[in-house]
Amino acid sequence: MKKILNQRETIITDMLKGFVKAEKDHIAVSKENDRVLYRKEKQEGKVGIVIGGGSGHEPLFFGLLGKNLADAVAVGNVFAAPTPQTVLAAIHEANQGEGVICLFGNYAGDVLNFDLAKEMADTEGIAVVNLAVSDDIASAPKEYQVDRRGIAGDLFVIKEVAAAAAKGYSLERCQRIAQECNQRTYSIGVGIKSGTNPLNGKPSFILNDDEIEYGLGIHGEPGIEKMPIVSAKDLIKKMYLALDQEIKAYVEKEVIVCVNGLGSTTLMELYIITNELIDLLENKGFLVMDTVVGNFCTTQEMAGFSLTVQILTEELKELYQMEATSPHYFHKEGY
Amino acid sequence: MKKILNQRETIITDMLKGFVKAEKDHIAVSKENDRVLYRKEKQEGKVGIVIGGGSGHEPLFFGLLGKNLADAVAVGNVFAAPTPQTVLAAIHEANQGEGVICLFGNYAGDVLNFDLAKEMADTEGIAVVNLAVSDDIASAPKEYQVDRRGIAGDLFVIKEVAAAAAKGYSLERCQRIAQECNQRTYSIGVGIKSGTNPLNGKPSFILNDDEIEYGLGIHGEPGIEKMPIVSAKDLIKKMYLALDQEIKAYVEKEVIVCVNGLGSTTLMELYIITNELIDLLENKGFLVMDTVVGNFCTTQEMAGFSLTVQILTEELKELYQMEATSPHYFHKEGY
Numbered sequence: 001m002k003k004i005l006n007q008r009e010t011i012i013t014d015m016l017k018g019f020v021k022a023e024k025d026h027i028a029v030s031k032e033n034d035r036v037l038y039r040k041e042k043q044e045g046k047v048g049i050v051i052g053g054g055s056g057h058e059p060l061f062f063g064l065l066g067k068n069l070a071d072a073v074a075v076g077n078v079f080a081a082p083t084p085q086t087v088l089a090a091i092h093e094a095n096q097g098e099g100v101i102c103l104f105g106n107y108a109g110d111v112l113n114f115d116l117a118k119e120m121a122d123t124e125g126i127a128v129v130n131l132a133v134s135d136d137i138a139s140a141p142k143e144y145q146v147d148r149r150g151i152a153g154d155l156f157v158i159k160e161v162a163a164a165a166a167k168g169y170s171l172e173r174c175q176r177i178a179q180e181c182n183q184r185t186y187s188i189g190v191g192i193k194s195g196t197n198p199l200n201g202k203p204s205f206i207l208n209d210d211e212i213e214y215g216l217g218i219h220g221e222p223g224i225e226k227m228p229i230v231s232a233k234d235l236i237k238k239m240y241l242a243l244d245q246e247i248k249a250y251v252e253k254e255v256i257v258c259v260n261g262l263g264s265t266t267l268m269e270l271y272i273i274t275n276e277l278i279d280l281l282e283n284k285g286f287l288v289m290d291t292v293v294g295n296f297c298t299t300q301e302m303a304g305f306s307l308t309v310q311i312l313t314e315e316l317k318e319l320y321q322m323e324a325t326s327p328h329y330f331h332k333e334g335y
Numbered sequence: 336m337k338k339i340l341n342q343r344e345t346i347i348t349d350m351l352k353g354f355v356k357a358e359k360d361h362i363a364v365s366k367e368n369d370r371v372l373y374r375k376e377k378q379e380g381k382v383g384i385v386i387g388g389g390s391g392h393e394p395l396f397f398g399l400l401g402k403n404l405a406d407a408v409a410v411g412n413v414f415a416a417p418t419p420q421t422v423l424a425a426i427h428e429a430n431q432g433e434g435v436i437c438l439f440g441n442y443a444g445d446v447l448n449f450d451l452a453k454e455m456a457d458t459e460g461i462a463v464v465n466l467a468v469s470d471d472i473a474s475a476p477k478e479y480q481v482d483r484r485g486i487a488g489d490l491f492v493i494k495e496v497a498a499a500a501a502k503g504y505s506l507e508r509c510q511r512i513a514q515e516c517n518q519r520t521y522s523i524g525v526g527i528k529s530g531t532n533p534l535n536g537k538p539s540f541i542l543n544d545d546e547i548e549y550g551l552g553i554h555g556e557p558g559i560e561k562m563p564i565v566s567a568k569d570l571i572k573k574m575y576l577a578l579d580q581e582i583k584a585y586v587e588k589e590v591i592v593c594v595n596g597l598g599s600t601t602l603m604e605l606y607i608i609t610n611e612l613i614d615l616l617e618n619k620g621f622l623v624m625d626t627v628v629g630n631f632c633t634t635q636e637m638a639g640f641s642l643t644v645q646i647l648t649e650e651l652k653e654l655y656q657m658e659a660t661s662p663h664y665f666h667k668e669g670y
Contacts, residue, residue: 002545002564002638003600003604004525004527006568011603014607014610015606015607015610018605018606018609018611021609021610021614021626025669041669041670055603058601058603063602066670190339192338192339193337229339232339232340232341259357263599264598264636266598267394268533269338269340270353271349271351271393272353273353274353274356278353298602300601300603301600325667328602328629330665332660334361335361335376335660
């Protein structure tokens with residue numbers, strides 16, 4: 001493994017220390033639990049937003065702590081859910097008496113630990129709602145949308161639910177928005193070259209030089225099929241057809257799009273991909289309101305990418321358009 | 336080569352099309368030259384900011400078109416300077432009658448073509464100032480600072496000079512600031528694994544599994560030495576000592592820092608690196624005002640990173656603190 005690290009045992013600690021030093025004016029470590037970071041500036045009287053999950057997917061999750069974004073983050077080990085105690089500490093940092101909503105990817109370990117933390121918070125009288133993001137259409141069929149994994153769709157769900165909280169909406173309303181937001185968010189990914197797990201130095205999968213993994217998960221979970229590498233045009237067409245099955249029935253035609261790099265796929269490639277995807281969406285009568293391109297949900301230095309489409313409602317659009325600022329994502333209307 | 340592209344001949348066109356589609360509300364293609372993009376919204380009566388250089392380093396340069404940032408970009412082929420005609424068209428898009436300042440990396444082809452464009456603009460009565468960024472301390476000794484290559488230091492120079500223009504400063508004052516800014520900006524890079532030139536599918540250099548290239552350029556130019564891979568702590572100490580030779584004599588002790596990824600080095604590693612670097616700077620009595628961590632100046636999917644330190648003056652600090660927004664970089668005080 002060729003990575004610039006110190007001891008493998010301290011990679012999470014070293015990383016978080018570096019992040020907090022870089023963002024010292026805005027972000028601090030929880031005194032209760034050093035795997036919890038929170039935004040220092042508080043907006044009074046709003047629902048708290050906790051996000052979290054395994055490490056190794058940076059900038060998710062801690063890179064989204066910020067204004068009109070997340071209040072606290074629970075950081076797990078590499079590709080491993082944060083402990084219930086860590087999540088509970090994040091809930092404490094985010095709680096301002098109006099309840100807390102926790103947003104995380106739909107993986108067994110995360111679901112279990114966030115549920116345990118919710119139970120613990122309940123006994124303390126803190127109202128907590130959990131929402132497991134499940135946008136990866138390759139991981140389960142349409143009828144089992146709630147069983148799907150969470151991948152880059154996290155970004156839009158966090159953005160919009162955090163905006164709802166920042167607008168002062170109740171926990172109940174935030175929960176409804178989170179569910180709707182998640183239901184309307186669809187992603188599909190492709191792996192081109194494996195990343196390396198920094199703990200054991202091992203690749204998460206093996207592919208031949210001319211092969212790609214279609215529909216893989218962000219921990220290198222097997223996809224739908226291994227296929228030969230094809231042109232951007234042909235690949236995006238295939239991926240779009242899968243997305244179209246999910247989105248074509250909607251009456252609403254306005255969408256937002258994320259082209260997410262998994263680590264080492266170049267921005268050059270991501271914009272070539274974007275060019276193909278937007279053409280396909282527009283040809284099918286969709287109106288692309290906004291497009292976000294970059295590395296948001298990665299798997300170390302994996303090459304590959306995912307496409308995310310969210311079908312907007314008027315309410316979600318308004319939430320999406322709210323200004324937001326964090327170390328690794330921002331949204332501003334007009335610039 | 337395992338990249339998601341269409342024909343190699345159209346990679347620049349396809350990439351720019353995708354970028355303009357993603358940023359359709361804010362950025363447009365010049366009618367004069369399709370390798371020139373510009374920001375649609377104009378701030379009247381200010382010095383125009385043109386940036387540019389070869390492709391393959393995304394998000395530099397086009398990702399920095401934006402509010403209080405660049406007005407127009409001249410896009411070259413992969414690792415090749417934009418033509419004088421392309422630069423001239425970018426000057427036309429940025430010009431508002433107050434003169435134009437062009438900022439680019441210090442490479443022979445760029446210097447030549449920007450100089451030719453300046454001459455052409457002069458004959459049209461447009462006052463143009465060129466500033467070749469030369470921050471890479473590994474590429475020439477201290478006495479020959481103007482001969483050094485330009486790498487990630489571009490980011491701070493563009494940020495601050497564009498802020499000066501946005502404040503309505505004259506071309507002369509912007510030029511003085513650009514020179515000072517460049518003189519006070521010092522970078523050093525390390526290559527860990529080569530990227531691939533998307534035109535010919537070739538790696539830009541070859542290293543053994545346990546070797547890194549210390550002091551390499553962003554096109555894979557050879558560095559100062561090949562050395563065995565060491566811990567983050569030892570490597571950053573070595574790099575810091577080289578930087579310290581450049582910065583220790585300054586009376587001013589306030590600095591800004593950029594930890595720039597070259598493509599496939601993970602954010603996890605970049606923050607581990609950040610942790611070491613900030614400790615070293617603080618131990619030497621420097622006050623780190625702000626730290627930026629991410630991929631700004633890349634070499635395709637090269638693994639590696641660079642460290643940039645700029646010694647602030649009161650004037651540069653004020654310029655740095657001005658709000659700025661673009662697709663791939665933003666600055667906001669407080670969030």
